[in-house]
Amino acid sequence: MPDRMSEQEINKLINMLELEPELDTHIAAFMPMDNSKEEYNGRLLVRADKIFVQDPLPGGTPAVISAVLPVHIHVNGIVISMPTEVTSQDTIEWEILEPPLYAITVSEDKLQAFFTLYSTKRYSWKLNDHSPVSWLEVDAGMNAAVVIGSLNLNQIISDFEKRKIIQNLNISGIHAELQNPTYQPIGVVKGRAAVPGDSAHVELFFSETIENEFSEVEGQVDYRSHLRIPSAVRGEVIARRIPVVEGIPGYDVYGEILYPPPPTDIIIIASNNTVLLVNNEIRALREGRPRVTGDRIKSFDICTSYIVPGNVNIKSGNILFSGDVIVHGDVEDNMIIESLGNVYVAGSVYTSTITATGSILVKGNVANSKLYSGYFGVMYNRIYNSSQLLIEEVTQLQKAVRMLIQAVESRKQSVNYGQAVLLLLESKFQKIPQIIKDLLTVLTNVQAMYHQDLHQTLHFLNIFLKPTQLVDFLNDASLSGFINMLEELHGGVARMQENKVEVNIGKCQNSTLKSNGDILIHRDGIVQSDLFSSGNISFLKTYSVCRGSKLEAGGTITAFLVGGESGAQSYLKAKRSITVRKMYLGRITIDRYSIDITEPVENKVFDIETVRMVR
Numbered sequence: 335m336p337d338r339m340s341e342q343e344i345n346k347l348i349n350m351l352e353l354e355p356e357l358d359t360h361i362a363a364f365m366p367m368d369n370s371k372e373e374y375n376g377r378l379l380v381r382a383d384k385i386f387v388q389d390p391l392p393g394g395t396p397a398v399i400s401a402v403l404p405v406h407i408h409v410n411g412i413v414i415s416m417p418t419e420v421t422s423q424d425t426i427e428w429e430i431l432e433p434p435l436y437a438i439t440v441s442e443d444k445l446q447a448f449f450t451l452y453s454t455k456r457y458s459w460k461l462n463d464h465s466p467v468s469w470l471e472v473d474a475g476m477n478a479a480v481v482i483g484s485l486n487l488n489q490i491i492s493d494f495e496k497r498k499i500i501q502n503l504n505i506s507g508i509h510a511e512l513q514n515p516t517y518q519p520i521g522v523v524k525g526r527a528a529v530p531g532d533s534a535h536v537e538l539f540f541s542e543t544i545e546n547e548f549s550e551v552e553g554q555v556d557y558r559s560h561l562r563i564p565s566a567v568r569g570e571v572i573a574r575r576i577p578v579v580e581g582i583p584g585y586d587v588y589g590e591i592l593y594p595p596p597p598t599d600i601i602i603i604a605s606n607n608t609v610l611l612v613n614n615e616i617r618a619l620r621e622g623r624p625r626v627t628g629d630r631i632k633s634f635d636i637c638t639s640y641i642v643p644g645n646v647n648i649k650s651g652n653i654l655f656s657g658d659v660i661v662h663g664d665v666e667d668n669m670i671i672e673s674l675g676n677v678y679v680a681g682s683v684y685t686s687t688i689t690a691t692g693s694i695l696v697k698g699n700v701a702n703s704k705l706y707s708g709y710f711g712v713m714y715n716r717i718y719n720s721s722q723l724l725i726e727e728v729t730q731l732q733k734a735v736r737m738l739i740q741a742v743e744s745r746k747q748s749v750n751y752g753q754a755v756l757l758l759l760e761s762k763f764q765k766i767p768q769i770i771k772d773l774l775t776v777l778t779n780v781q782a783m784y785h786q787d788l789h790q791t792l793h794f795l796n797i798f799l800k801p802t803q804l805v806d807f808l809n810d811a812s813l814s815g816f817i818n819m820l821e822e823l824h825g826g827v828a829r830m831q832e833n834k835v836e837v838n839i840g841k842c843q844n845s846t847l848k849s850n851g852d853i854l855i856h857r858d859g860i861v862q863s864d865l866f867s868s869g870n871i872s873f874l875k876t877y878s879v880c881r882g883s884k885l886e887a888g889g890t891i892t893a894f895l896v897g898g899e900s901g902a903q904s905y906l907k908a909k910r911s912i913t914v915r916k917m918y919l920g921r922i923t924i925d926r927y928s929i930d931i932t933e934p935v936e937n938k939v940f941d942i943e944t945v946r947m948v949r
Contacts, residue, residue, distance in 0.1 A: 335443070335515055340392055340626045345536040346555045351853045352418040354372040355871040356459065362662070364710075370605045370885070373391070373394075373396030374390055374391040374392065375390050375391075375394040375395050375396075375397065375468040375551070376388055376389050376390040376394060376395065376396040376397035376419075376420075376421065376468060377397055377468055377907060378397045378399055378420070378464070378467060378468070379464065379465065379466045380461055380462065380463050380464040380470070380472060381463055381540075382463075383460060383461045383802040384839040384847075385399070385426050385428065385461075385472065387420055387421060387422045387424070387426065388466065389421050389422050389423070390434040392492060395419070395468075396419040396420060396421050397419070397420055397467075397468050397469070398418065398419055398420075398468065398469045399414070399417070399418055399420050399426070399428060399470050399472065399636045400414070400416070400417040400418070400470070400472070401414070401428070401471065401472045401473070402472065402473035402474075402590075403430050403431075403879060404430050404431050404433075404459070404474070404863060405428055405429075405430060405461070405473060405474045406428065406429050406430075406431050406904065407426065407427075407428055407472060408426070408427040408428070408429070409423070409424050409425070409426055409860050410424055410425050414946050417469070423842075425466060428461065428472065430459040430474060430861065433452055434452065435451070435452055435453050435454065435456060435485045436447065436449060436450060436451050436452055436485065436490065437450045437452070438450075438493060438494065438497060438589055439447075439519070440499070440501070440707070443527070443586075444525065444586035444587055444588065444590075445524065445525040445526070445527055445584075445586060445587065446521055446524055446525070446587065447499050447521070447522055447523035447524075447580040447587040448495075448519040448520060448521055448522065448524065449490070449507075449508055449511065449519070449520055449522045450510050450517070450518070450519045450823045451512065451515050451517055452482060453483060453485075454483070454485045454512060454515065455481050455483065455484050456481070456482050456483040456484075457462060457477055457478050457481055457482065457902075458476070458477045458480040458481075458482050459474045459475065459476050459477065460475060460477055460534050461473075461474050462474060472686055477761075481730045481733075485512065486512075486830075486936055487505070487508060487509055487512060490508055490512075491503070491508075491913060492506065492675060494523075495786075497756075498589070498779065499523055499587050499588060499589050500589070501523065501585070501589045502523055502524065503521065503522060503523055504520075504522040507520055507522055508522055509712065510525050516549075518857075523587045524586055524587070525584060525585050525587050525592070526584040526592075527584045527592065527890050528581060528582065528583055528584035528592040528593060528594035528825075529581050529582035529584070529594060529597075530578045530581045530594045530595060531578065531580045531581035531582075531594055531596075531689040531912045532576075532578065532579035532597060533578060533597040533598040533600075534575060534577055534578045534597070534598065534599045535575075535576050535599040535600065536573055536574070536575055536576070536600060536602060536626070536632055537573060537574045537575075537576060537786065538572070538573050538626065539562045539570075539572050539573060539574075540564045540565075540566060540573075540624045542564070542626070542832075542833065545663035546809065549831065551945040555769045558909075564623055564624060565621065565623055565624070565869070566618040566621065566624045566636060567618065567621050568618055568619060568620050568621055569618065570616060570617065570622040571617050571618075572608070572616050572617070572618050572636075572934055573602070573615070573616040573624075573626065573634055574613075574614060574615045574616070575600060575602045575614035575615075575675075576614075576774050577599045577614065578598075578599050579597065580594075580597065581593075581594025581595070581597065582594065582854065583876075587687070587728065588699070598630075599733065600630060600631075600632060601630065601631045601632070602614065602616060602631075602632050602633075603628075603631060603632070603634070604633065604634055604635075605622045605634060605635035606635040606636065607633045607635060607638070607937065608624075608635055608636055609618045610939050614723060614765075616634045618636050620636055620638075621636075621637070622636040622637055622638050622639070623636065623637040623658055623659075623675070623676070623719075624637075625637045625675065625692070625830055625832060626832070626833065627829055627831060627833070628829060629832055631686070631773055633829065636656070636675075637657045637658050637675045638660050639658040639659070639660050640653065640655040640657060640658070640660070641656055641660045641662070642659070642660065642661045642662060642663070643662050644661075644662060644663040645661075645663035645664045645665070645666055645681070646663070646664070646665040646666060646671060646686075647669065647727070648666075648669075649665040651670055652670040652671070652672075653669075653670070653671045653672065653673075653676070653853045654670075654672045654673075654716075654717075654776060655672070655673055655674070655949075656674040656830075657673070657674065657675045658673065658677070658678070658692070658891060659671055659673040659675070659676075659677045659678070659690075660678045661677075661679045661680060661681070661709050661804065662679065662680050662681075663680065663681045664677055664679070664681035664682050664683070664684065664685040664698070665681075665682070665684065665686045665688070665703075666683055666684055666686070667684050667685040667686065669895075670687050670688075670716075671686070671687075671688045671689070671690075672687065672688075672689045672690075672715055672776075673688075673689070673690040673691070673692070673711075673832075674688065674690075674691050674692065674715075674827065674830040675692045675696050675832075676690055676692035676693045676694070676695070676700070677692075677693075677694045677695070678897060679694075679695065679696045679697065679698070680697050681696075681698045682698035682699040682700065682701070683698075683699070683700045683701070683703045683705070684701050684703065685697055685701065685703060686703050687701040687703065687704045687705075687706075687714075688703070688704070688705045688706070689705075689706045689707075689710075689711040689714045689715050690706070690707050690708075690711045690835075691707075691708065691711045691712055691715070691830040691831045691832060692707065692708070692709045692711070692832040692833045692835055692928045692936070693707055693708075693832070693836045693837065693838070693851070694710060694711075694836075694837045694849075695755070695837075695838045696838070696839045696840065697838075697840055698840050699840060699841045699843070700839050700840075700841065700842035700843070700845045700847075701842070701843045701844060701845065701855070701857075702843070702844045702845060703843070703845045703846075703848070704841075704846045704847075705837055705847045705848070705849075705925065706847075706849075707835045707837050707848070707849040707850070708832060708835035708849055708850035708851055708868075709831055709833055709850035709868070710848040710849065710850060710866075711831070711835075712827055712828055712830070712831050715822075715827050716772075716773075716776045717773070717776055717777065717823065718827040718828065719826040720772050721768060721773065721820050721821075721823045721827075722775065722824050723769055724766070724769045724773060724820055724931075725771065725817060725820045725821060726871065727763060727765060727766050728766065728816065728817055728820070729943050730763070731755065731758060731759070731763050731766065731813075732810070732813050732814070732817070734758050734762060734763070735754045735755055735758060735813075736810070738757075738758065739751070739754055739772075748781070750805060750807040751808060751810060752804050752805035752806060752807065752809070753805050755804060755808055755813070756801055756804055756805055756921070757917045759798075760799070766798065766934045767798065770795050770798050771799070772795070772798060773795065773849065774792070774795050777791075777792060777794075777795075788823075791819045791820070791823060794812075794815075794816045796821060811935075824922075825834060828936060834848065834851060835850060835851035836849060836852040836853065836854060836869075837849040837851075837852075837854070837867075838852045838853075838854040839853075839854075839855060839856070839857075840855070840856055840857035840858065841855070841857050841858040841859060841860070842860045842861075842863045843860070843861045843862060843863065844861070844862045844863060844864065845860075845863045845864075846864045846865075847863065847864070847865045847866070848865075848866045848867075849866070849867050849868065850867075850868040850869075850871070851867070851868065852869040852871070852872065852889075853865050853867040853869075853870075853871045853872070853873075853887075854872050854874060855871075855872070855873045855874060855878055856874045856875065857874075857875060857878070858875075858877070858878060858879065859875075859877075859878035859879035859880055859881075859894075860879070860880055860883050861879070861881045861882060861883065862881070862882045862883060862902070863883045863884075864883065864884045864885075865883065865884070865885045865886070866886045866887075866916045867887045867888065868887075868889075869887065869888060869889050869892070870887055870889040871885050871887045871890075871891045871892070871893075871908075872890075872891075872892045873893045873894050875894070876894050876915070877894070877895070878893070878894050878895065879894070879895045879896075879898070880893050880895065880896045880897070880904050880906075881896075881897060881898055881902060881904060881905065882897075882902030882904060883905075884904070884905045884907075885905070885906045885907065886905070886907045886908070887907070887908045887909065888909050889908065889909060889910055890908055890910050890911045890912065890913070891906050891911075891912045891913070891926050892904070892907045892912075892913045893912075893913070893914050893915070893917075894914070894915040894916070895915065895916055895917035895949075896914050896916070896917035896918065896920060897917060897919050898918055899918060903919045903920040903921070904917075904930065905918075905920055905921045905922040905923070906920065906921070906922055906923070907922075907923035908923070908924060909923065909924075909925060910924070911939060911940060911941040912924065912939070912940045912944075913938070913939045913940075914935065914937075914940075915936065915937060915938045916934060916935070916937075917931055917934065917935050918931070918934050919931060919932065919936070922940050922945065923945075924940055924941060924942045925942050927942060927945045927946050928945070929945050
């Protein structure tokens, strides 16, 4: 005999009857079948598209519900995403969420829109009946016999219009897909990409690279001989500016205009010994080496040459020249060559310093010396450094003078501007006179007309060394003008940096070479030296050696014999790759990865992948 139902259980069933009148035909389905412990748990029942809940008996647990797509269950208005406990107090609803009948997609660049058909009809769904269980996965089946909606062309067109995709809509293509479905994306709208314009650029009619040999005819440099040094003759067109070409706007699938990126313009300026013609051509006004400097503003000039027929020594003096310097002999001990152009040395360089805003070529040996080209030639130029230091000191001096005058006037007194400057020079700014003397020494030795008129600058520099004139002449406006002159002097050196430079030597020992272009070793090699190149470092002869040196390149290093069986180690660092025919001891660094070479290696190319693998 089954156990008697308690009054509490009967009342619960009555309450359920009052909420769901249809349940009376299914009450028997909830009756426990045996005396197992599961009879105390809550139960779920699905009949006639409805979900019924029986609460658990004392000691039991609530029923658990979940859904199988495309069924979505809402418990108390919230869609559940995982199995959830429910009781008779919860409101349980369900819905079918089918994929759409079609999709409208737009490419990432918004230049194409696609229509993808999934189905032309939507059918009704019915929940599958389930007997009472304590854990229920609600599922449903589609009734293909009952169509609840059909897709039509007007509905699709209206959807495109809502999305504001109406320009050039391929209606016939959509109609054909509806009649004969392929269920594949079809292009229905196509925009037009913007056509980029062309930025302005410059055509050069001369080479920016320098060959490693030059010749002379009757004691003069022969610029035309085999074009070893790029050259131009009077009246020759050396460059032409090609103007900007504007782009053509396009449009996307929404009809929005797509503007092309604005092209970049370039300004060209004719400097020394050149002229700018109305057709944007640069013409040479004399014979010499054509040169271009600058980036967005490109300045052209014809670089003249300072020729030393023999050696650079105490007799010739240090050389500071605003053009190319050509030395037919050697550069002897403790000399300085500063060129606002290229430097060519037919012999060797000993214990000296050479700076060039262009390239440096030494056919012979470089010993115990320092060579700086391009950017580094600017940075180590004495005019550049002295003028920068003087700008900083005089700017601080001007601020101090203003503060001093203000303090004096606050006491209802006055002081002469020049007198205030003199007092500050003697007490707080004692470095300025020495800096001025150093700069005057350099400027008075310039062996050609500089890129700007130095007369007024030299006048001001000399005033600072003459206290009487300083007191009578100087005021705040003239001091500001002096600072402007120094800034123009400083900037003029910086603007002389050439774009394509290199250091080309035969051999070097105990030396430092720096170039923002390539470094080429065209003969024996290097020993106990430091080389830095923003470009590549290349040894050109198979017998070239690299011993006890440090090399760093922004591009690649190509070497043949690195180190020796008893030689000091070498350290090679490059951004992209290092190629060696034979290397004994040393360290290889590619980007930020390093390996130590402890055993000889031959015919090896090191790049970032090989170095990382060895590590």
